[in-house]
Amino acid sequence: MRRAAGDAGPVLCVLMAILVLWYAAAAALNLQWERDQAERAGRAPSLTQMLSAAMSQDRPVLPAPHQVAVEIWKTTVDKKITSKRSLVYHSWVTLSATLLGFAMGTLLGVLLAVGIVHSRALDLSLMPWIIASQTIPILAIAPMIIVVLNAVGISGLLPKALISTYLSFFPVAVGMVKGLRSPDAMQMDQMRTWSATTAQTFWKLRLPSSMPYLFASLKVAVAASLVGAIVGELPTGAVAGLGARLLAGSYYGQTIQIWSALVTASILAAALVAIVGAMHRRVLRRMGAAA
Amino acid sequence: MIGRIAQLPPLPLAAAAAALAWLALGAAHAPAGMPPWGWAATLGAWACAWALVESLARSGWRHAGLAAPAVFGLTVLFLWEAVTRGAGVPAVLLPPPSMIAERIADSWHILWADFSQTFLKAVLIGYALGCGAAVATALLIDRSEFLQRGLLPVGNMVAALPIVGVAPIMVMWFGFDWPSKAAVVIIMVFFPMLVNTVEGLKSAERMQRDLMRTYAAGYWQTMGKLRLPAAAPFMFNGLKICSTLALIGAIVAEFFGTPTVGMGFRISTEVGRMNLDMVWAEIAVAALAGSAFYGAIALIERAVTFWHPSQRR
Structure with missing residues (x-):
């Protein structure tokens, strides 16, 4: 904790710098348009007038941070949650697909890892393919999965969740294989002297010692799930969800809407990673390890 | 059963898997759909391939690390081809690999x-x-x-x-x-x-x-x-x-x-x-x-x- 407190100052400084840079960039990018407008109208407004106008355009090239903040406030707090224009509603659509995909991906990853650790044939034949599977840009396949499943009559949550599953199973599988193999020879020998069965060794030694690896991978996996769910929403024709907000915003040139969806997605990602981190500390404390 | 045949050395297993796969693929192209013996051959080829991987894993051969995933990949391709052709899965859902290769x-x-x-x-x-x-x-x-x-x-x-x-x-x-x-x-x-x-x-x-x-x-x-x-x-x-x-x-x-x-x-x-x-x-x-x-x-x-x-x- 002491280290985290020591880093707070520099992190805040960097965040402030990013904010200042953002304002400067917004001013620079949006002023051009204001200047053109003024020239066309034959006016010669002062720089401060132009600056304040540049900060409150309807469709700025780059919206200023406070515009995005106002938009998020308007679409979360001021709108009813059930409204189609509420960001809370859209976030929930994305979040539910993310969580379902994350759960399925974690389960698949753990099962694969258990199989790989216990069978040499699986280890030899499956492991290279698991790694190769990630060099395939799965997000490119997303539209096809959605459309094909739609044709079979499966639509809604599951197709999106499947894309999240594909993205999240990999870090879990790789991390768990490492984790389940982390007990050293001495510990494995100890289990053997107690004539423990494979199942007992698994539950009492392998699984507990894999927990740090599992949670480290879960943090990566949950972020990947969110990306999968957002991209999964793109090809369905922008119905609901944060991805749909991005697509609709890009169709109609609503830059503020795009940025607010983007910032919301980032907050969601940070919150999910933080939740997994909190679970990690809790589990480690329950197991008696120093967090 | 698979464990028993996995005791065999890899070479005859590979030959058996290849022969059964060839039979199954031939049957899958039958106009009236896959006959029952075609499905049996498919399952047999799959079992032989599985036993082959196990046998490779045990053989300690220098190139086992390369051969095992290759066999696995070929098996997946074969099952994909045999099932999509044999069961007549419409190409709109999942085209067989041979059709994709033609398209490429x-x-x-x-x-x-x-x-x-x-x-x-x-x-x-x-x-x-x-x-x-x-x-x-x-x-x-x-x-x-x-x-x-x-x-x-x-x-x-x-x-x-x-x-x-x-x-x-x-x-x-x-x-x-x-x-x-x-x-x-x-x-x-x-x-x-x-x-x-x-x-x-x-x-x-x-x-x-x-x-x-x-x-x-x-x-x-x-x-x-x-x-x-x-x-x-x-x-x-x-x-x-x-x-x-x-x-x-x-x-x-x-x-x-x-x-x-x-x-x-x-x-x-x-x-x-x-x-x-x-x-x-x-x-x-x-x-x-x-x-x-x-x-x-x-x-x-x-x-x-x-x-x-x-x-x-």
């Missing part, structure tokens, strides 16, 4: 045009610029401990964010052609590369740096002879992660608007027209390009960081 052979010039638009322009240029900028930034940050402590947590956080979302903005700013896709790639690869490089630059130990000082080495000499080589394993890790990210970024960015060429464009339009064999052909090209890109970087890594424990054999 027929329309390689379209595939090549898409490949050069997406991969040779957007991915490679964006990747080079993004990783280059990240390394340069890391070298700058490296001189200030304050910036490091502030930027690293932020960089780690940004690496977890759904960066793909900036794609519509980049398309708005830089137009439909490849520069907007390259911009998305730059943003996607920047932070993972930055974090890995900064991490790597820290890996040279105090003692080693002190030794460089006793040799009266300057900043650039210490950098070139000690710290950059020490950072190389970390940097290659970042480069490998970024290679897959770059391809994803470029393809997804194309969903938001492109000229009428490019892998992402082709995939989204052909899906709309239900030309699934073309989509799969494009996916095969993407998978091949992604694997080759990753493999090339892994090869360079082996040549450059041959001294690292993970590369020694």
